[in-house]
Amino acid sequence: MKESRSPILTDDELLMGLADGSDDALTQLYRRYFPMVLHFVTSNSGNEDDAKDIYQEALIVLYEKVRSGSLELHCQLKTYLYSVGRRLWLKQLAQRSRFMVRDVDMAAADEFAVGQIDDDLTDHEERDRQFDLMADSLTRLGEPCRTLLDDFYIQHLSMQNITEKFGYTNADNAKTQKYKCLMRLKRLFFSEYKS
Amino acid sequence: METNEEKSIENALRAYGERIRFKQRLKAVQASTDMNAMRQEASTYRSESASQIRSIWHMYRTTLAVAASVAIITTFGSIFLYGSYQQSHQQEQQYSLLSKEIQAVKSSQRKLLNDYNGRGRGLSNNPAQVSGSGFLLTGDGYLITNNHIVRDADSVYVQSTKGEVYKARVVYTDQEHDLAFLQLCDDSAFRSMPPVPYSFDARPSDLGERVYTLGYPREEIVYGEGYLSSGTGYRGDSTAYQIAIGVNPGNSGGPLLDEKGNVIGIISGKQTTSEGVSFAVKTNYLLEALSNIPIDSLKGQPLRLNKKNTLAKLPRKQQIKRMQDYVYQVKVFKHKD
Numbered sequence: 001m002k003e004s005r006s007p008i009l010t011d012d013e014l015l016m017g018l019a020d021g022s023d024d025a026l027t028q029l030y031r032r033y034f035p036m037v038l039h040f041v042t043s044n045s046g047n048e049d050d051a052k053d054i055y056q057e058a059l060i061v062l063y064e065k066v067r068s069g070s071l072e073l074h075c076q077l078k079t080y081l082y083s084v085g086r087r088l089w090l091k092q093l094a095q096r097s098r099f100m101v102r103d104v105d106m107a108a109a110d111e112f113a114v115g116q117i118d119d120d121l122t123d124h125e126e127r128d129r130q131f132d133l134m135a136d137s138l139t140r141l142g143e144p145c146r147t148l149l150d151d152f153y154i155q156h157l158s159m160q161n162i163t164e165k166f167g168y169t170n171a172d173n174a175k176t177q178k179y180k181c182l183m184r185l186k187r188l189f190f191s192e193y194k195s
Numbered sequence: 196m197e198t199n200e201e202k203s204i205e206n207a208l209r210a211y212g213e214r215i216r217f218k219q220r221l222k223a224v225q226a227s228t229d230m231n232a233m234r235q236e237a238s239t240y241r242s243e244s245a246s247q248i249r250s251i252w253h254m255y256r257t258t259l260a261v262a263a264s265v266a267i268i269t270t271f272g273s274i275f276l277y278g279s280y281q282q283s284h285q286q287e288q289q290y291s292l293l294s295k296e297i298q299a300v301k302s303s304q305r306k307l308l309n310d311y312n313g314r315g316r317g318l319s320n321n322p323a324q325v326s327g328s329g330f331l332l333t334g335d336g337y338l339i340t341n342n343h344i345v346r347d348a349d350s351v352y353v354q355s356t357k358g359e360v361y362k363a364r365v366v367y368t369d370q371e372h373d374l375a376f377l378q379l380c381d382d383s384a385f386r387s388m389p390p391v392p393y394s395f396d397a398r399p400s401d402l403g404e405r406v407y408t409l410g411y412p413r414e415e416i417v418y419g420e421g422y423l424s425s426g427t428g429y430r431g432d433s434t435a436y437q438i439a440i441g442v443n444p445g446n447s448g449g450p451l452l453d454e455k456g457n458v459i460g461i462i463s464g465k466q467t468t469s470e471g472v473s474f475a476v477k478t479n480y481l482l483e484a485l486s487n488i489p490i491d492s493l494k495g496q497p498l499r500l501n502k503k504n505t506l507a508k509l510p511r512k513q514q515i516k517r518m519q520d521y522v523y524q525v526k527v528f529k530h531k532d
Contacts, residue, residue, distance in 0.1 A: 035236035
């Protein structure tokens, strides 16, 4: 009931909030369009978990576009999310060798919008590949480097916290250690990524 | 280069971290979301959807398709069944005998004009009830026609192309092959003619053989030509040929000749359901029937078939001219029950 008190945001406000990392915007966005995707996926031989996964992925596509400032909307936000979710689900269905879908809404039909969504999804796939490789490289890096990098870059812990956590004598020492780890990760990552 | 790569790995790692954190946030939002409310909204989505008609169509199109196919199958199925039922019941009547029921009103003017010896007067005053065709087997007055023409006859007359009328006697009938042998020499007015110009060929003829016939579908002799279309007759009757000639009632009993003027059959009927499907009894059944005639019936006048064919080298028009004198119209009078 708490969120019903917060003002209803427009699509533009939602996108701005998303870019700023506002939890309220994310929650509203999530709840506003999830039923649409839920309905689409469940009427096309998927279950609720499939719908959650698809919607999550669609939001990631949107989020990363917004964060990098490269989002170009040629259609309504609703249509964008529906089209992206639809494409992602179609891809899954194709892997399960089913090709017919029943639309519950209009997918983007405008040439610009379709082209933009195509590009966005291509970018998204590329990033997926990169992130999978990153996760793989991090695992192969081994301890304590994995946790060190994880803490610094992913959990955004401060250098001070890390120094204490790992029992380094001072922050400079920790920085040197982090640099070495990063160099090792770099080798692991690029040896795979470029080939 | 070194710093570039360092930057890029750092950026990649940061982006990776960002995604992971965003995923965590999403998961939190997901967890805090009331799924029941979402489901409810998803189901109202269905009904409030702008494409309500479309969704109804989507929902029922399978049912509709099934219903439509059932309707189509039922319709065509019953039409087909009805058709085949009718066909099986009509088939008995598909074979029509080509004897002609003569109508009393038919004009006899031409006959009267040709009636120079007065013999035709009886006929013109009292037209025959059934007529067909027949042709001479020998010059001395043996004539062959169909059994169905002379069946139950009180009296049988034959009339030549020239209009000469002779009384005929039924010598022998073969019901099985629908053949009847008549003799004209009962009538003293009949004078023996030269031997028949055609011969009789009992060997099976080939499909596609050009054939022709002469007969009396009307008062005048009519020529018809076509080809042999099957070695068997109606419903696979092996005693007959199927021929593609348009024949009409009255053609029955006429000769079926091949190109060389050999008689290969006797026209006997046609299939009423299709055009140009006619049947003719094969000549070898004629010969078979011939050998079955009791000698007594012949009254001492032997029936010997002509073996010499004088038509073979003539063009068609000459053939017809030569043989039309040997083809007679058979008129039959019956009791009216």
